[in-house]
Each structure stands twice: as C-alpha cells, then as structure tokens.
Amino acid sequence: MGDRALIDKYINKITCGDCYELIKELPDNSVDCVYTDIPYLYENGGLGHSEMCVRTARKKEELKDISSGIDYAILDEFKRVLKKINIFIWCSKLQLLDIMNFGGQNECNIDILVWCKTNPTPQTNNIWLPDIEYCVYMRECGVALNDGYDLKSKFYVSPANKSDKDIFEHPTIKPLQLVKRHLLHATQPNDIVLDCFMGSGTTAIACKEIGRQFIGFEISEKWCKIANDRLNNIDANGQISRFAR
Secondary structure, eight states: OOHHHHHHHHTTEEEESOHHHHGGGSOTTOBSEEEEEOOOBOOTTOOOHHHHHOOSHHHHHHHGGGSBOOOTHHHHHHHHHBSSOEEEEEEOHHHHHHHHHHHHHTTOEEEEEEEEESSOOOOOSSSOOSOEEEEEEEEOTTOOOOOOGGGOOSEEEEOOOHHHHHHHOOTTOOOHHHHHHHHHHHOOTTOEEEESSOTTSHHHHHHHHHTOEEEEEESOHHHHHHHHHHHTTBOTTSOBOTTOO
C-alpha cells in the first residue's frame, strides 16, 4: 500500500487498536502535529484525578489502562512520522522529565503549558492540591507559531470540566476550548494532527471545528465508540445532542 493510501486509511477517522502497532503503518514525514493525552503515571498510593475517580471495582478496571504510563519508545515514532517535531503531550509530573529529555536530545524548544483548575478535589493528607495539569510542548526549529495574543498564554484557568465527564464518561477529558487554542497556535489549516491516545475524542472534535485533519488511535473499544459517536453529536448514553462535542 502506498503512502497516500495509508494516510487515506486513517485520515479523519478514530481507529480502535494498539497505537504502538498502528503508528508503524503511518509513513515517514506524514503528520504535522502530535496532540495527545497519554496514560498518566502516578506514585504508588499517590492521589490524582484518576485515583479520585476510582470509587468501585468497575471504575478501577476501567482506569487501569490510563494510569500506568507509556512506553517512551513511541516518542521516536512520533519523531519519525512528523515532518518536524511539533508535539503536545499531557502527562503527570512524574513523566515531565523523561518527555522533556526527549525534547532536549532533539534540540527542541520546550514549554510547559498548564491547566489550572479552580475547583480541585479537597485533600486531607500531606500533599498539594491536584489543581494543575501539565502539557509539555516541544517544537523543532522551523515550526511556526501563529500570531494572536489570545492564543499565546501558557496557562488556562477553568473549573474541572465535570459536565464533559458526565456526558462522555471519560475521567481525564480536557477542555475543548483549550485544545482548540493550542492547535490554532501551532498548526495551519488542513494540517494533519495525530492523537495516539484519543480517549473520548476531544482532539478530533477540536480539529473538526478549526479546519484541521486528524488521525486518531484508541485501544479501548468503549472510548473508541464514544469518540466516534461524539463526532456525530451523540453522547455516551446514545442520545443525539448539540452539546455532545
């Protein structure tokens, strides 16, 4: 299968499968940006947004695959498929150093972007409030950022988006407006954005709304269905709604 056919196979689709294998099918230098919310790594016994969601045995099973970190070898695959390194990675604080080391080794400009939550979960033990989430942004020399003062802020302040979590059931969903802002700043119309951990589909929705193309991979059949339904304005309960975005 030729390079164009391989791209057409996945373009503007969310494919259910193992991203570590699926990404190998993408041609070299075929993607303009990677935007992804990877499975977070937590300290044993530590509290984070995913652990706070673990209320029942069912929830523990659902969250097992999104709180165990990633194989960092996929970063090399990101580099291979990108025309130039242009990567946003949401991660836990324990993953910051490894991801930033990758950027440093590839002589990237590196920024840490943050989502500051105004309503974090209260904590009673000896730790800080979980009121910040981190996104590492890495870009190679030659990747242009678009102008616009409203796009350039490194922080975003909002309540935790409980309404989105209720609609789409995903415990780590990011604000759609924030994802759109990031992509408007660092990509151009019709650019191809790859998300290997698509979750409930926020990256795909953002791309659809701002005129970018996307390739999405998601290993969970549940989240893959929810994400594809979301593209058709259907929420996790199967209801058609203009709010299912």
